Amino acid sequence: MATEAAHGHDQQWLVHHQYEDYEQQSESYIVGMWAFLVTEIMFFGALFLAYVLYRWQYQPEFYLIHKDLDWVMGGINTTVLLFSSLAVALAVRCAMLQDRKGVLGWLTVTQLCAAGFLVIKYFEWSHKYHKGVWLGEGFKWGEGVTKYAQDVSANTAQLFYSLYYCMTGLHGFHVVIGIIVIGILMRMWFKNNPLVTKDYVPTELVGLYWHFVDLVWIFLYPLFYLMPR
Amino acid sequence: MASDSTHLSHNHHVQPVGMYMKVFGALVVLMVATIAVAQVEALKEYSLLNNFIAMGIAVTKATLVVLFFMGVKFSSALTKIFVLLGFSWFFMLFFMFCDYFTRSWEPVPGWTGTSQETAMPRENRWSEGFDRLK
Known part of the structure; x- marks a missing residue:
């Protein structure tokens, strides 16, 4: 009992005056973060809505165009992101146990995965860019694209690629923000900042x-x- | 110090590493499953079924991440309510689709364009399928 009380006292300095105790403050922070994530779901949700509507409208065309994307590259990226998620989950576990080395180690793994994801994305995108499959007026369709995809009109292909670049681009932007935020967090852990340790x-x-x-x-x-x- | 970490464990629901490994394993298996289903020739003609399988797997994966990696399974009731709020989007999505997919039932003069270049989906062209490409 004595140790717990002493421990509770230790954490009291972390608690801002509007909160009763550490537990209430922690819950508020986590609920606040989820409220933010809900707005993010709606943000991406609008793009998913646009995707579903046009996919419904142009299913056969979209099917043929999608053969132009490399599912192996996408699959590698999926594995990389799933693994980075595991690394973050383990980093948070280490943070609960106040294991500084563990946190820094797993967050480094996460950063490497995030960078790897962006490198693969860069190869995919630059490959398309050089073929002229890009956003805007210079959009070229026909040369260099997969045999099946050539049967589709350039306008529909442009529609598909607008959705593709917007959605994977916005996602990639979130990856970049993630790298920055995790970098700041790692610096705080590295400097032994008590706010995180x-x-x-x-x-x-x-x-x-x-x-x-x-x-x-x-x-x-x-x-x-x-x-x- | 030992009692300190037990105290932390008690409050913050520290889970065994094995649980995270199992969840990761399940996620990878599901990813392989979704790729495999997309390659099955016999299933290719059943687009709708195939979509349901792919999205079913994606939703299962997302649920695993939310419950275990994001720790919602072990979090407070208030947090769970906010997580469920995220799903309210799917209800809104449903009502928006009700609008879009029933427009062709009630034609409006001037809205009858069926050209591939029209921006707004006006008619359900799903049934025409691949025939219109030939």
């Missing part, structure tokens, strides 16, 4: 954000790379 919640919040990035990709991958006929 004595309180696991900041690490948990960054972890929640990163899992969300993984969640979006879980849906993007089958929708773009594994389209059924």
